[in-house]
Amino acid sequence: MRALRYSINVTLDGCCHPEAGVAPDEELMRFWTARMEGADALLYGRVTYQMMESAWRKPPTGTWPDWLDGWEIPFAEAIDRTPKYVVSSTLDEVDWNAELVRGDVEQAVRRLKEEPGERISVGGVTLPLALADKGLIDEYEFVVHPVLAGHGPTLLAGLRERVRLELVDRHDFRSGATALRYRPAPPPALARADKR
Template structure:
């Protein structure tokens, strides 16, 4: 089985975006950006919900051509374009940049992908990841917590019908008081 990893930046009070989809609080340090780049390189397939896809695809296809792009941003953009992606949405009809669109049952497709051959898969987007979480498909959680409280917005975690027991496998601090906690799902 291919592992499925859900990781995102989040606020101390548990949101991946503040009200109005504001993510202005999440600007990464160079060290944190490098960590995200390394994670992206380790992923053989990226799964996106529509909103995160729209955010990523509005910048990264040409992110390496920005005048002030750092070497890590250049590498991230190139890796993003090259990595196979699947977008789950019933409201868009076209995707580009090494991407396949799935308009049907997301959970069935994620289960099929997990059962196939290949390396780790990443999943992003609160709605898509929430559905995968409720279906018991997430194998690892990477919480990159920023020291800010926003009081509301889009939560990292969804409501669950039962407990999910986790094992802490890594803790790391980054500049600015950002803390990474990685957990593997205990099955």
């Protein structure tokens, strides 16, 4: 079964607007490129899909624009070729190596997780909240930027129930950002039984 990993940039005060953090440098882009290359598929809602497509879709000429730094191209290549699933009730079609997901999102995501492979990466704000509420996210990865935004959408705002997490990996960047990867913690009774 494929794990579903939610990865996102976030400020110290929880803002997850794409422009709220520190602009990615070469080290951070290498990190995100490795994460992208390790995903079998990407799962996005409409807003995130359209935002990522406008930023990272390879132009029809087949040549990346001059404004893209050379160290950004590996990420651009990786996201461009990775299969994508787009949850939307308003889009009629998608391309960019993508397929629409309609109907019961929970059942659709469960089917995607059952397909062969290692990992599906989910991004955005609204869709991950719905998936977290259903207990479908296997890993949470937050790249915390040393910024206080003071505004904007906050991470998992409106989550119905508290989700206990355990830290499984940490990586510090020269920029001051820190990548923290968590998995849902077992219920306290199970955790105590495992320690016996």
